[in-house]
Structures are given as C-alpha cells and as structure tokens.
Amino acid sequence: xxxxxxxxxxxxxxxxxxxxxxxxxxxxxxxxxxxxxxxxxxxxxxxxxxxxxxxxxxxxxxxxxxxxxxxxxxxxxxxxxxxxxxxxxxxxxxxxxxxxxxxxxxxxxxxxxxxxxxxxxxxxxxxxxxxxxxxxxxxxxxxxxxxxxxxxxxxxxxxxxxxxxxxxxxxxxxxxxxxxxxxxxxxxxxxxxxxxxxxxxxxxxxxxxxxxxxxxxxxxxxxxxxxxxxxxxxxxxxxxxxxxxxxxxxxxxxxxxxxxxxxxxxxxxxxxxxxxxxxxxxxxxxxxxxxxxxxxxxxxxxxxxxxxxxxxxxxxxxxxxxxxxxxxxxxxxxxxxxxxxxxxxxxxxxxxxxxxxxxxxxxxxxxxxxxxxxxxxxxxxxxxxxxxxxxxxxxxxxxxxxxxxxxxxxxxxxxxx
Amino acid sequence: xxxxxxxxxxxxxxxxxxxxxxxxxxxxxxxxxxxxxxxxxxxxxxxxxxxxxxxxxxxxxxxxxxxxxxxxxxxxxxxxxxxxxxxxxxxxxxxxxxxxxxxxxxxxxxxxxxxxxxxxxxxxxxxxxxxxxxxxxxxxxxxxxxxxxxxxxxxxxxxxxxxxxxxxxxxxxxxxxxxxxxxxxxxxxxxxxxxxxxxxxxxxxxxxxxxxxxxxxxxxxxxxxxxxxxxxxxxxxxxxxxxxxxxxxxxxxxxxxxxxxxxxxxxxxxxxxxxxxxxxxxxxxxxxxxxxxxxxxxxxxxxxxxxxxxxxxxxxxxxxxxxxxxxxxxxxxxxxxxxxxxxxxxxxxxxxxxxxxxxxxxxxxxxxxxxxxxxxxxxxxxxxxxxxxxxxxxxxxxxxxxxxxxxxxxxxxxxxx
Numbered sequence: 001x002x003x004x005x006x007x008x009x010x011x012x013x014x015x016x017x018x019x020x021x022x023x024x025x026x027x028x029x030x031x032x033x034x035x036x037x038x039x040x041x042x043x044x045x046x047x048x049x050x051x052x053x054x055x056x057x058x059x060x061x062x063x064x065x066x067x068x069x070x071x072x073x074x075x076x077x078x079x080x081x082x083x084x085x086x087x088x089x090x091x092x093x094x095x096x097x098x099x100x101x102x103x104x105x106x107x108x109x110x111x112x113x114x115x116x117x118x119x120x121x122x123x124x125x126x127x128x129x130x131x132x133x134x135x136x137x138x139x140x141x142x143x144x145x146x147x148x149x150x151x152x153x154x155x156x157x158x159x160x161x162x163x164x165x166x167x168x169x170x171x172x173x174x175x176x177x178x179x180x181x182x183x184x185x186x187x188x189x190x191x192x193x194x195x196x197x198x199x200x201x202x203x204x205x206x207x208x209x210x211x212x213x214x215x216x217x218x219x220x221x222x223x224x225x226x227x228x229x230x231x232x233x234x235x236x237x238x239x240x241x242x243x244x245x246x247x248x249x250x251x252x253x254x255x256x257x258x259x260x261x262x263x264x265x266x267x268x269x270x271x272x273x274x275x276x277x278x279x280x281x282x283x284x285x286x287x288x289x290x291x292x293x294x295x296x297x298x299x300x301x302x303x304x305x306x307x308x309x310x311x312x313x314x315x316x317x318x319x320x321x322x323x324x325x326x327x328x329x330x331x332x333x334x335x336x337x338x339x340x341x342x343x344x345x346x347x348x349x350x351x352x353x354x355x356x357x358x359x360x361x362x363x364x365x366x367x368x369x370x371x372x373x374x375x376x377x378x379x380x381x382x383x384x385x386x387x388x389x390x391x392x393x394x395x396x397x398x399x400x401x402x403x404x405x406x407x408x409x410x411x412x413x414x415x416x417x
Numbered sequence: 418x419x420x421x422x423x424x425x426x427x428x429x430x431x432x433x434x435x436x437x438x439x440x441x442x443x444x445x446x447x448x449x450x451x452x453x454x455x456x457x458x459x460x461x462x463x464x465x466x467x468x469x470x471x472x473x474x475x476x477x478x479x480x481x482x483x484x485x486x487x488x489x490x491x492x493x494x495x496x497x498x499x500x501x502x503x504x505x506x507x508x509x510x511x512x513x514x515x516x517x518x519x520x521x522x523x524x525x526x527x528x529x530x531x532x533x534x535x536x537x538x539x540x541x542x543x544x545x546x547x548x549x550x551x552x553x554x555x556x557x558x559x560x561x562x563x564x565x566x567x568x569x570x571x572x573x574x575x576x577x578x579x580x581x582x583x584x585x586x587x588x589x590x591x592x593x594x595x596x597x598x599x600x601x602x603x604x605x606x607x608x609x610x611x612x613x614x615x616x617x618x619x620x621x622x623x624x625x626x627x628x629x630x631x632x633x634x635x636x637x638x639x640x641x642x643x644x645x646x647x648x649x650x651x652x653x654x655x656x657x658x659x660x661x662x663x664x665x666x667x668x669x670x671x672x673x674x675x676x677x678x679x680x681x682x683x684x685x686x687x688x689x690x691x692x693x694x695x696x697x698x699x700x701x702x703x704x705x706x707x708x709x710x711x712x713x714x715x716x717x718x719x720x721x722x723x724x725x726x727x728x729x730x731x732x733x734x735x736x737x738x739x740x741x742x743x744x745x746x747x748x749x750x751x752x753x754x755x756x757x758x759x760x761x762x763x764x765x766x767x768x769x770x771x772x773x774x775x776x777x778x779x780x781x782x783x784x785x786x787x788x789x790x791x792x793x794x795x796x797x798x799x800x801x802x803x804x805x806x807x808x809x810x811x812x813x814x815x816x817x818x819x820x821x822x823x824x825x826x827x828x829x830x831x832x833x834x
Contacts, residue, residue: 032614032629033629033632036633036636036637048618050623050796051623052618052620052622052623053620053621057792086609086650087608087609087610087621087650088608088609088610088611088621088622089609089621090620090621106608106610106623106724107610107621108620108621142792147791147792147795147796147797148796148797152797154796154797154800155800162633162637162826163630163631163633163634163637163730163826164630164730164799164802164826165799165800166629166630166633167626167627167629167630167726167730167796167799168796168799168800170614170624170625170626170628170629170630171623171624171626171726171796172624173614173618173624174614175614175615191504191505191523192503192504192505192506193504193505193523193524194505197449197587197590197591197592198592201465201469201590203469203470203507203525204470204504204505204506204507204524204525205469205505206467206468206469206523206588207587207588207589207590208587209584209587209588210584211587212449212450212583212584212587213580213581213583213584213587214580215450216453216579216580217580219453220453220579220580233503233504307523309584309588313580313581313584374564375474375559375564378564379467379564379565379571379584379585379588380564380565380569380571382581382582382584382585383571383572383582383585385581409579409580409581
C-alpha cells in the first residue's frame with residue numbers, strides 16, 4: 001500500500017531547482033489610476049519639460065531686475081502695475097522698464113521680466129508698486145525644464161509604482177503605464193473529505209481551508225489566483241484539471257502529495273511529465289512535490305503543497321513565494337530595503353525535529369517569540385500565530401533567550417497587493 | 418495683498434489636535450473571498466468543533482488497541498480487514514475484536530476503534546493485516562474538537578485578515594465576515610493652473626499631480642478615495658465642492674492654503690466652520706490647514722495639504738496618514754510589529770532649516786541615506802526618492818555618518834491595500 005517518496009531532498013537543493021525554472025514575462029498598458037503597487041515594465045522618460053513654462057516661485061511682482069537695483073527700505077523704487085497674472089493665467093502684456101506685473105506662485109512670468117520681487121518687500125499705492133528691496137536677475141523665477149527636461153529618464157523599468165512615483169507619472173500627464181502582467185496561478189485543493197463553504201458539513205467532511213488561504217497568499221505575492229477549485233483525489237479528476245489549467249503561468253495544488261492510499265498527484269505528474277521534487281527534509285512540509293509538464297514546445301510547472309494547512313502555508317512562504325514574486329517581477333532587494341524579519345528573543349527552550357529544517361509557528365508576546373507547540377494541522381495555531389522561525393537541521397536545542405528571526409505569515413513585510 | 422497665517426503651530430501640537438478628532442466606525446459584512454487585508458469588526462468564535470469528527474492522523478489500520486498489545490516484530494498479530502475508509506468516507510461497519518478497518522489520514526475512525534496502527538508497521542496477506550507493533554489507546558487518533566471547541570474565541574475584533582487568518586475563517590466554513598467599512602475620503606486638488614491628463618497642456622497650465630498621488634496614498638492607509646477632482650481656486654467653486662462632500666468621512670484638499678492672492682480655502686473654512694490649524698512649523702509643508710465644519714449635529718473635518726507635490730506627500734505621511742489608518746481601524750502597533758523605519762548612515766553633512774522640523778527626501782545608495790537637495794516642488798526629487806528623514810527643529814547640523822531613520826514614502830512598510 002502506498003508509495004515511497006521519490007527521494008527526500010535538502011531544502012537548499014529544492015530552492016535551487018525552483019530558482020532555475022524559466023519565467024516568461026508579459027507586459028500590459030494599464031491606466032495610471034489602477035497602477036498602484038504594479039511594476040513598471042519599461043523605462044519612463046519625460047515627455048514634457050517641467051515646469052513647462054517659466055514661472056514665478058513666489059507671490060509678488062515680475063520686474064525687469066535692473067529697475068530694482070537701487071531699491072532699499074529708505075529709498076524704494078516705484079513701478080507701474082500693468083497686469084495681474086494668477087496661476088493658470090497667460091500674461092498678455094510685455095513688460096518694459098518702469099512697469100511690473102503682479103504674479104502668483106506658479107503663474108507664468110511675462111517674457112521680458114527677469115526677476116520677481118516678493119510681495120513681502122512691496123507696498124501698493126494707487127496703481128503704483130513701491131519696492132523696498134532689489135532682486136537679482138533670475139531671482140524667484142523657475143526656468144522651463146529646470147526640474148525635468150523632456151526625454152530625461154525618470155523611472156527605470158522595474159520600479160514599483162507607489163504614491164510618490166504616481167506623482168511623477170501624473171506630472172507627465174500620463175494616462176497609461178506599461179507594467180508587467182500579473183501572472184495567473186491556478187489553485188487546486190485536493191481531497192475527498194474537503195467541501196466548500198457552500199455545502200452542508202456532513203460527517204467525515206471538513207471545510208476547505210487551503211484554496212482560500214493559498215489564493216490570498218498568492219495575491220500578496222503580486223499574482224492573480226484563478227479557478228480556485230476543490231478536486232477529488234482521484235487520478236482522472238486531477239489529470240483533467242491539470243490539463244485544463246496548463247495554459248496558466250503556474251499550477252498550485254494542496255493535498256494529494258503524501259505517500260498514502262489516495263495520493264495520486266505523483267502518479268498523474270509521472271504520467272504527464274516529470275516529478276522534480278517529491279519529499280523535502282523539512283518539518284512541516286515533507287510531502288511537497290514539484291512537477292514539470294510538457295505544454296507544446298514549452299514547460300509548465302506544478303507546485304504541490306501538503307494538505308495540512310499550516311504546512312501548506314509555511315511551504316508556500318519558504319519555497320514558492322519567492323518564485324511567485326519573481327514571476328511578478330517584484331525584486332525584493334531593490335524595493336524599499338527594510339529588513340524582512342523581526343529579531344526577537346525566544347521565550348523558552350525549544351528542541352526542533354532532528355535531521356530536518358524545522359519551521360516553527362510563534363506568537364509575539366511581551367516582545368518575545370513564543371513557540372506554538374501544536375500539531376502542525378492545528379487551526380488554533382494559525383489563529384494565534386504572528387509568524388514563524390526557521391531552525392536549521394543541525395540545531396539540537398534552541399536555548400531560551402536565543403535571538404530568532406521571525407518571518408511574517410503574510411509573506412513579505414511589504415505585501416504586494 | 419494676501420493674509421497672514423493664523424498662527425504657525427508646532428508640529429507636535431498639530432499632531433495632538435489630529436489625535437483628538439473623534440472617529441465614527443461602521444461595520445459591514447463582506448464575503449471571505451474579498452476580506453484580505455481587512456480588519457475584523459467583531460470577535461470571531463468557533464461555530465463548529467475541529468476536527469468535526471474523530472479521525473485518523475496517520476494512514477494505517479483502525480483497531481481495538483488491546484488487540485495489538487502483544488504485537489512485536491517477531492510475534493505479529495493478525496486482524497481481519499472488514500472495511501476500507503478513505504478521507505471523506507463514512508465507516509459503515511462497527512469494529513469488533515479481531516477485526517480492523519483500513520483508514521487514510523483524515524478519515525473518520527469507526528466508533529469502537531481506539532487506536533490506529535501506522536501502515537509502516539503492517540503487512541497485508543489475503544484479507545488479513547499482519548501487525549508488527551502495538552498501539553496505545555488513542556494513538557494516531559485525533560479527537561473531535563481537540564483542535565478547536567465550538568464557541569472558543571478564535572480571532573479578536575481588530576485582527577487584520579491576512580492569509581493565515583483566512584485559513585482560520587475558512588476552517589469554520591464562514592462565508593461572510595464582519596469588517597470595518599473603509600472610510601471614504603474626498604480628494605480635491607485646487608488650482609486654476611491645474612488640468613487633468615485628459616486635457617491638452619496649454620501655456621500656463623500644469624498637469625494635476627496631487628489628486629492621484631494623494632488618492633493612492635489614501636489607499637495605502639486602508640481608506641477609499643472618492644470624487645477625486647480638480648477644483649478652481651475660487652471661493653464659490655471650493656465652497657460648493659466642500660459642501661457636496663460633507664457626508665464623506667473626511668475631505669482632503671491640496672493647494673489653496675498659502676497666504677497668497679488666489680488662496681481662498683482659509684476664507685471658505687472660516688465661513689463654513691472653524692480653522693483649527695493654519696500654518697505648521699515644518700519644512701516643507703508650512704501652509705497646511707485643518708478645518709472643522711458643522712454638519713448637522715456632527716462635525717466633519719477637512720485636511721488641507723500644500724499644493725507643492727513633495728510637501729503634500731510628506732505632510733500627508735507625517736500628519737494625516739496616522740489619522741486615516743486610525744479611521745480604518747488599523748492598529749499599527751498590534752499588527753506584525755516590524756520596525757517601521759530603516760536606520761541608515763547619512764552620506765553627507767546636512768544643514769536643516771532653522772526653527773522648523775525639516776523633512777528631507779533621501780535616496781538609498783550603497784546602504785547610505787543620500788539627501789536629495791532639490792526644490793521641494795521638484796518631480797525629479799520624487800522620482801529619485803526612496804524615503805524621507807525627519808530632522809527636529811533644534812538640530813543645527815546633521816554630520817556625515819549620523820544614523821538617521823528613513824521613513825517610506827509609500828506610508829507604512831506594510832501598506833494596507
């Protein structure tokens with residue numbers, strides 16, 4: 001009865017296999033309004049000068065600077081006001097010596113003006129502006145293109161579009177931006193005992209946990225979960241579904257990976273393609289499987305998670321999430337480089353599994369990491385957990401007070417949603 | 418010409434005023450599928466036992482444990498197989514002494530069975546199961562409710578629904594979850610020079626930057642931006658819009674706050690209600706305004722950002738984002754408590770503004786924070802920036818190599834989207 005695992009692999013070797021999986025990226029143009037958190041798929045160059053015209057950087061009076069050179073508190077200069085130009089207005093009159101134009105911050109300055117006297121250094125008197133301080137040539141005027149010259153590289157391909165970068169793209173008047181398409185990932189929950197929340201809970205059945213958990217974890221990696229479905233644990237149902245989903249970017253399954261009676265995923269993968277990994281030396285998560293399927297001239301990959309919900313989520317984060325983010329073009333190291341773990345003291349001594357890398361759920365209490373010592377299938381463990389720690393396989397004891405690195409169960413600290 | 422600022426306030430006093438603004442929270446029931454990153458508005462108690470029935474935790478044979486007590490490698494025990502029960506099946510036959518039932522992991526065990534022998538310690542021979550090891554009473558059987566008993570508190574109100582918590586809610590078969598409604602925030606960009614990207618860029622005009630920047634920043638705080646609009650900088654247009662938006666949870670404006678000619682927001686607020694803040698001792702961001710408007714028996718608040726895009730985004734993050742997150746019920750301190758800043762060395766000496774708290778954009782290069790020394794309106798500064806640092810008003814010089822705390826311009830490290 002049952003089959004053996006192909007060959008229990010070291011987790012580092014599994015990571016290497018995943019790292020070598022080729023990725024096809026696709027690009028789409030989407031409206032700027034919908035681009036928050038997306039990744040630019042092309043360099044963005046300036047399409048206009050910024051500012052697009054010569055403008056006042058202060059409220060005041062545009063002048064011919066030379067007219068003000070002799071001005072002082074004691075011997076002010078008087079200039080005749082010929083026009084008022086607000087922001088958004090267009091100056092209609094040329095300036096000649098002896099005259100000035102009132103301008104607001106951001107307003108265009110008349111062509112012949114070469115300085116703006118700040119309103120604070122002036123007085124108004126019957127159409128005449130009394131000026132108490134001189135301005136230098138160019139003072140309080142922002143030149144066209146002084147911030148950005150058209151064609152300058154503004155944002156390189158790969159930039160994550162956060163609010164500040166939306167500001168940059170808005171300044172160019174961009175309506176559409178080229179971004180990487182979100183990879184589409186099929187989610188399959190296998191198991192004859194699993195029912196959806198639309199069904200009545202009959203004896204012997206349990207509600208499906210993994211399809212929603214893993215779907216939402218996929219979202220936090222910048223991918224789109226599709227066809228999230230429950231599939232019976234039999235050869236034909238599973239093979240049919242996998243075949244149906246082969247055009248998507250990836251298939252993620254959970255369950256059906258143990259070396260037990262009803263576990264047919266391995267068999268399906270053997271027949272449809274090749275099993276690259278079956279069994280990893282980790283706890284929990286040993287029955288993890290990776291298959292490669294021929295699809296035309298191309299290969300498609302299937303990542304099989306354990307059925308146990310805690311194991312599924314941990315294996316997802318440790319092995320598969322980095323690949324999903326890479327598919328989604330999210331370069332974690334060039335994103336805002338916050339440290340992705342929290343360093344805390346362990347609240348008690350912990351003896352990990354021997355010979356396997358151990359992923360341990362912890363909750364954070366009083367600033368310490370408290371191990372959650374429950375069966376790895378326990379939903380209470382998930383309810384209490386704030387994150388998990390990784391204990392390498394050669395560690396025999398983690399002493400109370402050791403510094404551990406707590407990883408978020410939400411995936412990245414900065415989930416890409 | 419122009420008016421003076423009401424009274425330049427210390428940033429800490431402004432934060433206090435904002436902290437005291439009352440918040441009305443509303444609740445809605447949404448489908449679990451759409452609940453990722455939302456905040457639970459009620460305690461969630463278990464509605465069923467987990468597991469919901471007594472089940473096998475290993476593949477093997479359900480037995481009456483006493484039958485196996487004498488079993489050993491040398492003197493195995495033989496039991497007759499009466500039934501095979503897979504996961505999701507229902508056992509149909511009672512077990513009596515001398516018999517056993519084949520069970521898969523997760524399958525219900527027959528009522529009279531009180532132990533499961535792992536398949537590894539058995540052999541099959543013509544309808545007889547040869548058992549080489551004894552099992553203790555209860556071994557490899559998970560009791561009904563041993564993980565979760567119905568009515569147990571699973572997730573407290575205020576929990577942020579991330580993938581692991583979606584797992585917990587799925588395990589209960591929940592279809593709907595009670596969450597806090599996302600507060601709705603009106604976004605108004607004021608200015609006669611500002612046009613939307615649907616318009617042609619005429620002389621004297623610039624593209625609107627703030628409404629999209631601030632809308633997306635609002636999203637990262639767990640709120641919903643609505644009615645994002647450009648409004649002319651005149652009394653009637655502005656008053657009309659503000660009146661129209663008074664039923665929303667908050668109004669955010671940008672521009673129209675300086676003490677200049679076209680700056681009418683202060684006047685509108687004075688007439689419609691009360692100006693609580695006008696002018697803050699920060700750089701950039703001095704022309705920040707907060708108004709309180711009477712709305713029936715209630716008050717509504719308007720936060721006015723400077724028109725300058727860099728200043729607007731910084732003021733938003735420093736003063737308003739914490740309030741928006743509070744409206745959205747996002748308790749940063751009880752979320753996964755990563756440090757919300759990155760500590761880096763300053764790449765060069767920096768002399769901040771005197772007498773004002775100075776917010777300085779920085780980029781991160783070779784692990785150092787590099788000040789971006791550009792006009793605060795510069796779009797190139799936003800393009801290059803990775804974050805900003807806060808320099809308190811009494812600091813005269815920040816020496817090269819000082820450790821500074823870099824804040825993300827995306828808001829929280831863990832943006833709530």
